[in-house]
Amino acid sequence: MKMNYEEKLQEIAARDERLVVMTAENRAAIRNLPKILGNRFIDVGITEQTMIGAAAGLALRGRVPIVHALATFLTLRAFEFIRTDVGIGNLPVKIVGGVPGFLSEANGPTHQAIEDVSLMRGIPNMKVFCPADHEELISGLPSIVDDPSPWYIRYTTQQPVEKHYEPFAIGKAEVLGDGMDIAFITYGFMNRETWFAKKILEKKGFSVRFINLRTVKPIDEKVILSAAKECALIVTVEDHFVSGGLFSIIGELFLKHSVTAYVLPIALEHQWFKPALLHDVLTYEGFTGEQIAARVIVHLNQLEQGIDFHVFETQVEPII
């Protein structure tokens, strides 16, 4: 039988005395752990900064704290504590952000963690894991706990859209297909819709490569550089602001290696997304599989006709 997140934590905690689970009163994913872990479960109430500082203190004593709160409050409210206590200290604190990206649905911009990857990857020593789904989260967890670095993890309960065959390894992407027309590069929640886009495009006769990064930092440079060399168009897909996330990472990578490629970013422009139920958010913002596929086809056509497609078509309309 497959384990869920808290069962996996329980399993790791049973073999690894160092593990402590902390939360700033966000217990949804770990609701059964208090009675199982006893004093190794620490709920500090709604004090994200104190939680991170205390996690650093626990790590100084040899513990591996797994801390939980909503992604936006963790990475923004407690940013300086993460950067200064966990980052400078290079301590093995694992920071699990709930409802990242589109998963905050109708909560509104206060709850939209769509700059979290940018912020966390910018901290020296910090690594970033964005599992495609719950299964991948579970399979990556033991390696992340064992790794001595601090980690930021984008939590997800999403069910897999496709079976994962490649075992999880830090810094190693999951690559599906060897298509040459289009290479999708994505992470986390957007794996699902991007997978649907791949299916649609394949039906239309395009050959598609699919790269699920898993860890955004460290990043699998090799598969990305191969895709740049071999594929006509690279499409980055992320539920994150276009600046600082995957599109930026790819840009930095290509500059570093003197590589040029056609890259279409599908990401959030400089505005927060329309708060609504998940499917409606995706449709409104143009992130469903169908919409992604349609945008890719438009750009492939423009590419063929030699039109500069690096003009974003997204309408800019304040949501508040």
Add this chain to the structure above:
Amino acid sequence: MNEQRTIELELLALRVREHIIGMATNGGCFIGASLSCADLLVYLYSETLNISPENLNDPSRDYLLLSKGHDVPALYGTFAELGFIEKERLANHLKTNDSIYWHPNRAVPGVEFHSGSLGHLLSVGIGIALDIKMKQGEGKVFVIVGDGELNEGTIWEGLLVASAYKLDNLVIIVDRNEFQANIRTEELIPLESIDKKFKAFGCWVKRINGHDFDQMEQTFSRLPFSTDQPSVVIADTVRGKGLPSIERRADRWFVNFTAEEVEMLLDELHGEKESILTSETLMVR
């Protein structure tokens, strides 16, 4: 405390102050806050803390966290006198060949954690205290905070958590020197009555003269003040203590004196006449 021991501690504190003054040139240091907490550090490391150069990796030791990190010259001076670091290392102050800079860091033996950004180390101390409790350890965690630092909200949220978890192995010491960076606390963000504030947050509070070793002995020998509550010591101190020419001077928070001024200040420390300081006052914050 017997008279002989008091004299020994006073002499030790005097040497620590000499080190602090020595760091107030060639780039300078935060002299005022360093001098205000020097007696506290000298007392704690000599009499209270189970911390020595020999047990720095022993998990059963006590911990001292300097949350108001800019007063680290007092810590460097104490460490040099008590054998945590060689005295010669203090000559490396602000040099790239060492890590003796304006805020504490773990490259200096005895420093448990880096600080500099205010309002951080109470929460780090809470984490350490929680782990000691989990392991049924005897060690205590001392966190020294500044009075200006009490402006930071994380101090107060940390107190809520420390009280909730009944951390009676946590000791918070407020260096109550009455100054923020360049302004008196009561003129900017009034703190009094600090005692009542800490009590209201669930702590057991004692208020002492932070330059009186007898009062320190009476206080720190009775830890914890109450089972199931964090202990708080509000230590009334004088910013710039030991140098009348800069005591309680709002404009002598960070200083960078000339070599001649340092000589004058060392004489002043030893009871000679007050120094005539001509270096311009610095507002670094």
